Amino acid sequence: MARARPTATAAARPPPPAHDAVLQALPHPCALYDRDDGHLLRCNPAFERAFGALDEHVSRDALLRRLGVPEQHAPREAEVMAPHSGRWYAVHRGASGDGFELLTAVDVTERIEALNAQKRRQEKLLFTSRLMSVGEMAATLAHELNQPLATIVNYLNGSLRLVAQAGGPVQVERALQAARAQAEHASAVIARVREFVRAREPRRDAHRLDAIAGNVVELLRLEAERLQLRIELALAPDLPAVYADRVMIEQVLLNLVKNAIEAMREVAPPQRALRVEGRVNLDGDVEVRVCDRGPGLTPAEQGQLFSPFFTTKSDGLGIGLAICRSIVEYHEGRLFHEPRQGGGSVFGFTLPRAEGRA
Ligand SMILES: Nc1ncnc2c1ncn2[C@@H]1O[C@H](COP(=O)(O)OP(=O)(O)OP(=O)(O)O)[C@@H](O)[C@H]1O
Ligand SMILES: [Mg+2]
Structure with a gap:
């Protein structure tokens, strides 16, 4: 049982024994606070284990601040990570009519961690699918460009032959040669892309x-x-x-x-x-x-x-x-x-x- 500072209100209205019995039987960390001034009246062993190490646990408002629960949180439930243990809790505040406030903190660490792992896996899959589509786009582009490039080189070769037969002009010949060199360079780049895409061919x-x-x-x-x-x-x-x-x-x-x-x-x-x-x-x-x-x-x-x-x-x-x-x-x-x-x-x-x- 936690040290509960006796105050006027607590002394005036101690929690009824039934409250206490329920509190002790609950498996989740639970604490009973004075609703008005927020000091700790009772808590169960699970609460001691979860938050006893925090000095703030004797005061509801200080504890909620330390846990990062939003001041006016509505609905009165928030999922927060305890800074001292790294565990996640769904914190819930429930006021009872008789001047008490029950604070429960359900440990949801496993669910949060599973969700995070799931998110990471999905991001990875999404990444793979993007990569695959980039590979496919590259393959399509390479395929589509290969044909016209080969045709361009053929035309340039033909034109070069005609210019040679006609004996000039030399400027035209040089321009055609430069164009052919560029087209051949583009073909080489495309060939490399095709090779790269082929290298990661699927395995059936x-x-x-x-x-x-x-x-x-x-x-x-x-x-x-x-x-x-x-x-x-x-x-x-x-x-x-x-x-x-x-x-x-x-x-x-x-x-x-x-x-x-x-x-x-x-x-x-x-x-x-x-x-x-x-x-x-x-x-x-x-x-x-x-x-x-x-x-x-x-x-x-x-x-x-x-x-x-x-x-x-x-x-x-x-x-x-x-x-x-x-x-x-x-x-x-x-x-x-x-x-x-x-x-x-x-x-x-x-x-x-x-x-x-x-
Ligand atoms: N099961 C379905 N029921 C109704 N519409 C669908 C369904 N599957 C696909 N569609 C329609 O086809 C469109 C294209 O689907 P597609 O999976 O290619 O792209 P997306 O889901 O919009 O985006 P993402 O690239 O993220 O998959 C969707 O936007 C939707 O309009
Ligand atoms: Mg889709």
């Missing part, structure tokens, strides 16, 4: 979808909990392995599930659920479907869906689906969208089976 292997989908769902579990959103995994039990680059397919599924979550921001919590289905389709390929109960898509949106930088979100880049599409097509699969029966969207993709390939 036999992978089980339940492992891939499990990873993605695990990654988004905390975010889903925060949004009171259920993610249901419904994969056919005998799903054959797919022939794929695991990291890339994780990226695709992550992007689709994130879009589905974002599409349900405005949906009431009971309907906030999404389903990841997996089955073998009529062509014998493995098909993954992400089904949400969001608003669906207008015909205009459907037309632009896969164009890079098309977004309807204030915080979106509009590259998620474009990346998904290029990854899926690289895997000889198909990315598709269809309206969901009963409202919402289905975004899905197909992948070849691994049998006979890996």
Whole structure:
């Protein structure tokens, strides 16, 4: 039991024994303060362990200041880190009618740390997906520029031959040679970019979808909990392995599930659920479907869906689906969208089976 400074009020109104018994039985740090002058009347052992080392714990206001709880915090709950222990607490103040104030501090360190770890992992994934799109943009650019550059060099060579046959003028010949040197230099740069992109070519292997989908769902579990959103995994039990680059397919599924979550921001919590289905389709390929109960898509949106930088979100880049599409097509699969029966969207993709390939 903490040292409680006796004061006039405390002496006049000691906490009833029932209060004390409850206090001692509570597993979280709890303390009873005088509501008016804020000095400590009673506290339980958990409170002693958590805050006893702080001199300020004998005064409610001093303790709250030390913990950094905002002066007039409303609602009367705040999440703060105790400076002396580094642990996080959800601090709650509840006044009772009889002149006492109960302060409880629930240790939420684990949740906060899990959230931070989750945030770091997501930032890393986002970074990977940006890197991948930069790589793809470079590959596309290199591919698109290679052809016209080769043509330019051909024309310049032809013109140089004609100038040589005509015997001048020498200024024109020099200009053409300079132009050819520049075009060849540009080709060399492009060739290096292509080599670099090729060096990090994906690695395809036999992978089980339940492992891939499990990873993605695990990654988004905390975010889903925060949004009171259920993610249901419904994969056919005998799903054959797919022939794929695991990291890339994780990226695709992550992007689709994130879009589905974002599409349900405005949906009431009971309907906030999404389903990841997996089955073998009529062509014998493995098909993954992400089904949400969001608003669906207008015909205009459907037309632009896969164009890079098309977004309807204030915080979106509009590259998620474009990346998904290029990854899926690289895997000889198909990315598709269809309206969901009963409202919402289905975004899905197909992948070849691994049998006979890996
Ligand atoms: N499940 C869905 N339901 C409704 N609309 C969707 C859904 N998925 C995608 N869209 C629409 O397609 C657009 C493009 O999606 P995409 O993933 O490419 O980009 P984004 O999510 O806006 O941004 P980011 O680059 O962060 O992924 C979205 O802005 C949204 O309008
Ligand atoms: Mg997206």
